[in-house]
Amino acid sequence: MTRNLHGNLDSxxxxxxxxxxxxxxDLAQDALHFVLNLNGMGVWMSQQxxxxxxxxxxxxxxxxxxxQLIASRIPSEDQDSYVILSVTKPWIKKSFGSRAEALHPSVKSIIFDSQNISGTIGKVRSMxxxxxxxxxxFVSPPVPSAAQAFWYPAKIFEILTLHLFAPPTLNTAEPFCSQIKRQQSDRIDKAINWLNEHLDESLNxxxxxxxxGCAPHYLSRQFKKHTGMTLKQKHRELRIDHAAQLLLDGDFNVTEAALExxxxxxxxxxxxxxxxxxxxPSEFLQS
Structure with a gap:
């Protein structure tokens, strides 16, 4: 089932x-696509x-x-759930053209250069x-239906600015409570990044x-509070997700993926x- 949440690409x-x-x-050609894969597995393949x-x-x-893009979803017991935000190049030019110099180099190349090539902005990574x-x-808006016509565009711009621009510098005038929340989120993101970069190592x-940048016991408590998982559980999940992707690529067998x-x-x-x-793993490969 595909549900339109907001907007029409043509108009x-x-x-x-x-x-x-x-x-x-099916994804529209000559557009920029943001795929946030909440659950399930999918593959997009083309010559590029x-x-x-x-x-x-x-x-x-x-x-x-x-x-020519070929899309497929991988059979699994999990319920698929993913969000696709598609934006046209003219719309990006109109919305962000005045800040073109601050855009990611890959975005500038795609939007403003004459070359017509498919390509990723950065790498596939954990959310x-x-x-x-x-x-x-996006899936379950926290606002009344009457407000969604205003809420969705604001959130769309938020997700775009997270990916099209460099991270914002620290605002010293930021309220203290907001600073604390942002710092907690930053610490958890840094912890997840560490786990992603040390998949083949024991949890440290x-x-x-x-x-x-915080005490071990504080990090453990905050991580469980905000993610619902312990660091050990998250490390295992990231390891298995990466191993599944290696198996999906077809370059690793089960033993090699396990060692990796x-x-x-x-x-x-x-x-x-x-x-x-x-x-x-054997059942995963068969499916």
Whole structure:
């Protein structure tokens, strides 16, 4: 099932969709697409692109008019749920052209250069807490229906500014409560980044806390409070998500994928894989 949340690509220049089925969605050519994959797995392939998405990951890419994109969703027991924000190049020029120098270099190349190529903006990566919150809010807006015509454009601009521009500098006039919330979110994001960069290593709470800039016990408590998972559970989830993507790419067998993400025991890897994905690696490959 695909539900239009807001906008029309032809008339408005942007369109926001929520998809909750295994049926792939055809994406418009010569547009920039933001895919926030909340649950399930999907693949987009063309001569110029290969994008594999697992749960809680995102991708930002341009689909050129001279390319042919093949989309598919991977069968699994999980209920698919992903949000696609599509925007046209003329709309981006109109909305952000006055700030063109501050745009990401890849965005400037796609929007303002004459080359017509498909390409990603950055890499496929895990969603931050804020990105996941926005994606869930897109699906279930926290405002009355009468206010959604104003709320959706504001949120669309928020997700665009998170990806099209460099991170904002610290505002010293920021209210104290907002600073605390932002610092907590930043620490959790830094912890997740550390976990992503050390998938093949054992969990090191002291190193993670040092990287996040806070005490270990404080980080553990805040991480569980804001994510609903312990650091150990998140580390396992990220390991298995990455291993699943390696298997999906077809360049690694089960043993190689297990070793790549730090599992020396194949039985431990299979058990963890089944706990996270609901099926054994062999069943995942067959599906």
């Amino acid at each position: 408005d220049g942007f369109c926001l969709l929520h998809c909750s089925s295994k049926e792939p969605v 692109l290969r994008i594999n998405l697992v749960a809680s990951t995102l991708a930002v890419f341009h689909y050129a008019s001279n390319d 931050s807490l804020r990105e996941k919150e926005i994606a869930n809010e 709470l002291q190193a993670i806390a040092a990287h996040a 993400v730090g599992y020396s025991s194949l039985s431990h890897f299979s058990k963890a894989f089944q706990e996270v994905k609901g099926e054994r």
